[in-house]
Amino acid sequence: MADQPDNNRQPAYVRFKNGTCYDIEVIWINFHKKEKSYCILPSEKFLDVNTYATHPWIFRECISKSRMVVNGKEVFMARPWLEEHKRLxxxxxxxxxxxxxxxxxxxxxxxxxxxxxxxxxxLTHEDEVKTLEIPIILQRELVQMICNKEECKMKLTN
Known part of the structure; x- marks a missing residue:
């Protein structure tokens, strides 16, 4: 995960728990402020990650690409594990x-x-969207969401 040396490396050990009914893409923001997809976290599953307190993380729902939240915030920064020990x-x-x-x-x-x-x-295929009696703009959004869903499935299997 090290794209660049970090002078203040305080380890943090987290368990990301997907508390939604949707698959979530877990994303690390690197030192160049670029999103790096870490994995797809299925609904109600968890993922143990060893990270650092200086590493920001974001989470996106796979179909709509909407940002999810942790403690009401869209960006998560872990606390060093020793600090968590003292806090508790x-x-x-x-x-x-x-x-x-x-x-x-x-x-x-x-x-x-x-x-x-x-x-x-x-819906399983974008052709199914055409059968719905909804405005064209909504059909387009749905088609995009279905494409996103398929892309997410491919990431999940790789």
């Missing part, structure tokens, strides 16, 4: 690093977007 006020020493649970949630979204998202989740 453990009285005994820990020899093994403490892994922090990070719950990924869906933010409040418009009803229109939620409906499109659920339709895209159900």
């Amino acid at each position: 006020k453990f009285s005994h020493p820990i020899n093994v690093p403490l892994r922090t649970m990070v719950l990924i949630e869906m933010p409040v979204i418009e009803l229109r977007q939620l409906c499109l998202l659920n339709l895209a989740k159900i």
